[in-house]
Amino acid sequence: MKVLGLESSCDETGIAIYEVETGVIQQRLYSQIECHREYGGVVPELASRDHVVKAAPMIIDLLQQNGGVHSLDGIVYTRGPGLMGALMVGACIARALAWALDKPVLGVHHMEGHLLAPMLSEDKPEFPFVALLVSGGHTMLVDVEAVGEYKILGESLDDAVGEAFDKTAKLLGLPYPGGPELAQLASTVSATDLVFPRPMVDRPGLDFSFSGLKTFALNTMHKLTPLSDQNRAEIAFAFEQAVVDTLQIKCQRALKQTGYRRLVVAGGVGANRTLRKRLQQMSAKLQTRVYFPALEYCTDNGAMIAYAGGLRMAAGQRDENVTDVLPRWSLETLQRLN
Amino acid sequence: MIICNEQDMKAFGAKLIQPGIAPGVITLKGNLGTGKTTLVRGALEACGITTGVRSPTYTLVEFYQLPGFSIAHFDLYRLGDPEELEYLGFRDYLRADTWCFIEWPERAEGYLENIGLELEIEYQNECRKLTAHADNPWGERLRRAINLK
Numbered sequence: 002m003k004v005l006g007l008e009s010s011c012d013e014t015g016i017a018i019y020e021v022e023t024g025v026i027q028q029r030l031y032s033q034i035e036c037h038r039e040y041g042g043v044v045p046e047l048a049s050r051d052h053v054v055k056a057a058p059m060i061i062d063l064l065q066q067n068g069g070v071h072s073l074d075g076i077v078y079t080r081g082p083g084l085m086g087a088l089m090v091g092a093c094i095a096r097a098l099a100w101a102l103d104k105p106v107l108g109v110h111h112m113e114g115h116l117l118a119p120m121l122s123e124d125k126p127e128f129p130f131v132a133l134l135v136s137g138g139h140t141m142l143v144d145v146e147a148v149g150e151y152k153i154l155g156e157s158l159d160d161a162v163g164e165a166f167d168k169t170a171k172l173l174g175l176p177y178p179g180g181p182e183l184a185q186l187a188s189t190v191s192a193t194d195l196v197f198p199r200p201m202v203d204r205p206g207l208d209f210s211f212s213g214l215k216t217f218a219l220n221t222m223h224k225l226t227p228l229s230d231q232n233r234a235e236i237a238f239a240f241e242q243a244v245v246d247t248l249q250i251k252c253q254r255a256l257k258q259t260g261y262r263r264l265v266v267a268g269g270v271g272a273n274r275t276l277r278k279r280l281q282q283m284s285a286k287l288q289t290r291v292y293f294p295a296l297e298y299c300t301d302n303g304a305m306i307a308y309a310g311g312l313r314m315a316a317g318q319r320d321e322n323v324t325d326v327l328p329r330w331s332l333e334t335l336q337r338l339n
Numbered sequence: 340m341i342i343c344n345e346q347d348m349k350a351f352g353a354k355l356i357q358p359g360i361a362p363g364v365i366t367l368k369g370n371l372g373t374g375k376t377t378l379v380r381g382a383l384e385a386c387g388i389t390t391g392v393r394s395p396t397y398t399l400v401e402f403y404q405l406p407g408f409s410i411a412h413f414d415l416y417r418l419g420d421p422e423e424l425e426y427l428g429f430r431d432y433l434r435a436d437t438w439c440f441i442e443w444p445e446r447a448e449g450y451l452e453n454i455g456l457e458l459e460i461e462y463q464n465e466c467r468k469l470t471a472h473a474d475n476p477w478g479e480r481l482r483r484a485i486n487l488k
Contacts, residue, residue, distance in 0.1 A: 138397035219372035
């Protein structure tokens, strides 16, 4: 079975073709970051308009090089969660294409795509595992027992971790999206006397809270004003250390609670090098294993949607007469795939 | 009014939803980290919503249905153009039974005039200074009810 996957839940327009039997995947990604940078954030209407402009040429290009549109057995797309306008564009394209070709169509859960993205790597984890999903919009720890069998162990009670990175970066005067720039700035120092709190690590449970770190960064900046470049780098460093420590402590707790031996890190913040290094050190100590999807599969992409949707479609799942998208959609409501 | 910690900011937010006053629109101006979301969280918690309160920065709006009324929490920080408010279906939320809390109203300049109560939060060292400006008679009633100048 060969499926076309479309991802358009937020910034990225992602298109991929996945052949379920051979496991071969081909993808195209068009990042809209350049387009958003001038506006200082993700712009919903602009994002959806850009998906409209970019998606069709990307699909045509990908299909021309991979057997043409009639070689497809189905179309899958991100049905939620995400921005309403952006989701609608992908949904309309996918459903119209499926209808015109008389092929099956299936809406995919964006976060399931992220959870299963590590399966696209050569060294893939076996089930069950604990997944840490960390991105601009999400921070959660998930018990992944099987495809479609997900239990949320903990999540952010306020800001997502990527959001905390981006907002703190903005406070430090860095451009959008500031997360990677903040990490870059942090890497220019290796120690500081500044100590940021580790939110919620002293309480039991696996929930996170990151909005206080932003305020702490702000108060620190006010105290140190006028800020030198060294001050700014140290604030970035202390902030990143606090975030990474917190994530590591919760991951360790989640592994202990579930008894699982495998940890999978997904989402855009999974590309953070300090986090990767810290979790690898933890795994070595605990004799567990940590898996990171290839960087191209860490951020939003079409391949993860094509993969998750392809698995489900190969198992016989279809959407009949679906016309809505689901900006809010709980992972725990998904059907287990046997 | 001066507020110096998270608990007091939440307590202030809790006072905004008054049983004797019909739902309306409250806008919240203030820089990153001044406590706008904390204030709204206080209002939500006072209404019994203690779990699943998320920052709407990414989703732009979070909606809470309660018995008899609802609360819509907007964060317009990522809006590039005021007109984009229309693409969020903003007008669908302006209902007689819905409290709207709108962070970063300045991103929707021209769309949120004379709409209710404007709150502004400013840094004052580690504390925050709150001021209110009523935009219409409803806002004035609420401002008096919470006794904020």
